[in-house]
Amino acid sequence: MLRPLRSELYRLRRRWMTWIVLGLVVGLAFAFYELIYVSLNAQLRLLESGSAPPNAVGPGGVDAAIKQLEDTLQQVRPEHIPDFGVSLVAGLGAVMLIVFSASHMGTEFGWGTLRTSLASGLSRGQFLATKLASAALYALLFTVLGVAAAVAASFLVSSQAGFGTSGLDVEKIVSAGWRTAYAFLPYIALASFIAVLSRSSGAGIAAGLVIYFAESIVMQLLISFNKDYATIANLGISRNVSSLSRISVTVAGSNAQNAGVPLPDQGQAALVLAVWIVIFVGLAFLRLRTRDITLS
Amino acid sequence: MSEDVVLRTSGLVKRFGALLASDHVDIEVRRGEVVGLLGPNGAGKSTTIGMVLGLVRPDAGRAEVAGKDVAVHRGEALAKLGAMLEVTSFWPHLTGRQNLVALATLRGGDAATRVDPLLRRIGLADRAGSKFRTYSLGMRQRLGIASTLLPDPAVVILDEPANGLDPAGQREIRELVRELATEGRGVLLASHLLHEVELVCDRVVVVQKGRIIAAGTIAEITRGGSSYDIVVADKERAAEALRGVEGVRDVRLTGSGLEVDAAPDRGHELNRALVDAGLYASAIVPRQNSLEDVFIELTEKESNAAPAA
Numbered sequence: 001m002l003r004p005l006r007s008e009l010y011r012l013r014r015r016w017m018t019w020i021v022l023g024l025v026v027g028l029a030f031a032f033y034e035l036i037y038v039s040l041n042a043q044l045r046l047l048e049s050g051s052a053p054p055n056a057v058g059p060g061g062v063d064a065a066i067k068q069l070e071d072t073l074q075q076v077r078p079e080h081i082p083d084f085g086v087s088l089v090a091g092l093g094a095v096m097l098i099v100f101s102a103s104h105m106g107t108e109f110g111w112g113t114l115r116t117s118l119a120s121g122l123s124r125g126q127f128l129a130t131k132l133a134s135a136a137l138y139a140l141l142f143t144v145l146g147v148a149a150a151v152a153a154s155f156l157v158s159s160q161a162g163f164g165t166s167g168l169d170v171e172k173i174v175s176a177g178w179r180t181a182y183a184f185l186p187y188i189a190l191a192s193f194i195a196v197l198s199r200s201s202g203a204g205i206a207a208g209l210v211i212y213f214a215e216s217i218v219m220q221l222l223i224s225f226n227k228d229y230a231t232i233a234n235l236g237i238s239r240n241v242s243s244l245s246r247i248s249v250t251v252a253g254s255n256a257q258n259a260g261v262p263l264p265d266q267g268q269a270a271l272v273l274a275v276w277i278v279i280f281v282g283l284a285f286l287r288l289r290t291r292d293i294t295l296s
Numbered sequence: 297m298s299e300d301v302v303l304r305t306s307g308l309v310k311r312f313g314a315l316l317a318s319d320h321v322d323i324e325v326r327r328g329e330v331v332g333l334l335g336p337n338g339a340g341k342s343t344t345i346g347m348v349l350g351l352v353r354p355d356a357g358r359a360e361v362a363g364k365d366v367a368v369h370r371g372e373a374l375a376k377l378g379a380m381l382e383v384t385s386f387w388p389h390l391t392g393r394q395n396l397v398a399l400a401t402l403r404g405g406d407a408a409t410r411v412d413p414l415l416r417r418i419g420l421a422d423r424a425g426s427k428f429r430t431y432s433l434g435m436r437q438r439l440g441i442a443s444t445l446l447p448d449p450a451v452v453i454l455d456e457p458a459n460g461l462d463p464a465g466q467r468e469i470r471e472l473v474r475e476l477a478t479e480g481r482g483v484l485l486a487s488h489l490l491h492e493v494e495l496v497c498d499r500v501v502v503v504q505k506g507r508i509i510a511a512g513t514i515a516e517i518t519r520g521g522s523s524y525d526i527v528v529a530d531k532e533r534a535a536e537a538l539r540g541v542e543g544v545r546d547v548r549l550t551g552s553g554l555e556v557d558a559a560p561d562r563g564h565e566l567n568r569a570l571v572d573a574g575l576y577a578s579a580i581v582p583r584q585n586s587l588e589d590v591f592i593e594l595t596e597k598e599s600n601a602a603p604a605a
Contacts, residue, residue: 009397115381118351120399120403120443
């Protein structure tokens with residue numbers, strides 16, 4: 001198992017896409033922090049100078065609006081990284097890792113290199129395991145770098161804003177990072193399964209993203225229609241992912257309680273996501289195991 | 297399995313829906329032997345190779361490499377085998393050298409130590425640092441051949457290795473294939489280039505519609521394809537006299553005389569039959585058909601026969 005993984009990582013290190021995705025999460029983390037600071041700061045100055053348009057001032061008056069913006073701006077401080085910073089990485093990561101995983105798997109079909117690997121003695125099971133293990137390692141690296149970038153961006157923007165840079169809770173950050181990385185796995189398994197099924201990166205990316213967005217919307221609609229349907233929605237992916245990263249969701253402004261319906265507890269969420277991972281990986285293996293690898 | 301046999305397929309059968317792609321294919325390749333696998337497009341050559349490599353699952357039969365059943369001991373069996381498929385596929389973002397290193401890492405053992413010597417042997421050392429995607433078809437073929445030798449295999453399968461190569465390149469491949477056999481490896485060579493096969497192979501297996509329709513040494517295969525051009529005045533009478541001669545398969549009238557299909561040792565019998573009939577040939581010229589002639593004759597005959605069930 002180690003030989004195929006070493007070979008896989010050797011190839012992965014030499015792909016542009018590998019570094020572009022990592023570069024994007026680092027760059028976007030800095031960009032988001034900086035944009036939030038610049039945007040909120042500009043609004044604050046307008047309010048303080050009295051030149052803000054009337055619709056920018058809420059019913060509570062200028063002071064209340066200023067207080068609200070100042071509170072929001074506090075989110076860039078290091079003590080809020082486990083909530084705000086990690087949620088940023090989680091939001092970017094699901095989409096980016098679906099794209100990455102589908103490409104990681106699908107290109108082997110497109111390039112015909114699946115044949116080359118299998119003809120070199122690799123079994124179908126080893127092939128799949130290697131691909132998934134390398135994608136999981138990549139998701140971990142993605143999370144680590146993304147969170148590290150969020151930490152750096154938080155320190156930078158906090159200094160710019162004149163906030164203190166104290167309050168960094170490494171233990172909380174690591175815990176949130178772990179949960180976020182774990183929550184990526186069902187999406188990686190889903191995108192990989194679709195890529196195996198369709199033998200195509202494009203189909204894997206498209207279907208993976210559609211399912212990612214659509215499942216979340218459908219579950220919300222289901223609960224809006226009847227709160228009792230939360231039992232069904234809690235067996236899906238999106239609500240369990242939200243549950244695992246619920247500290248971040250709350251602070252980022254989403255509703256962790258989801259219209260008054262509590263999210264599953266984190267233990268249950270982890271279990272349900274594990275079941276989805278097993279289902280997707282199992283289906284991918286069954287499809288790959290029974291498929292003849294021909295030239296067409 | 298005899299120790300000399302490094303590759304054996306026994307009764308391999310594969311159906312794709314209604315299409316019978318391989319129909320009880322039995323092939324043996326011995327150590328130090330080059331076996332040609334011939335057949336028109338769609339005859340089932342690549343399917344057979346796919347089954348040997350475990351890429352295609354046979355409906356029946358088995359393939360063994362160095363005594364190991366590919367279906368049961370896949371890893372062990374393929375560790376002794378190097379294969380270059382008809383369409384050479386490598387990772388396009390890697391250089392030629394990196395592709396071999398990646399495959400050597402996958403193989404394990406001392407495969408990595410062979411990367412550079414192989415690049416030199418195959419004539420790719422100068423372009424080893426270029427991305428695979430920039431390679432010409434010929435360079436891709438060379439890299440494919442190099443990759444087959446990474447595991448120091450007992451048997452090498454080459455599917456159309458000369459595709460895209462210029463005449464000098466084709467000759468190099470011929471020499472390399474002979475070298476591989478000299479080194480004691482068995483080689484299964486699938487090719488459309490019949491002249492190439494005739495020059496390099498010890499034995500050939502001809503497949504058509506998934507079935508083996510002929511197998512043997514080149515001499516054995518072409519022996520049945522020998523003929524004579526006979527120049528004689530009274531062609532009709534001569535044809536009548538020759539049709540009764542033992543070993544004569546067919547007699548055709550041509551512009552200057554007759555064309556007689558018969559075994560190569562039948563010349564004097566033909567002459568005697570003509571003399572007995574009071575006819576005197578001004579020329580009896582033996583003609584040994586090439587592998588190409590025999591191949592076309594065999595495959596056309598098979599095509600005209602009833603399709604496989």
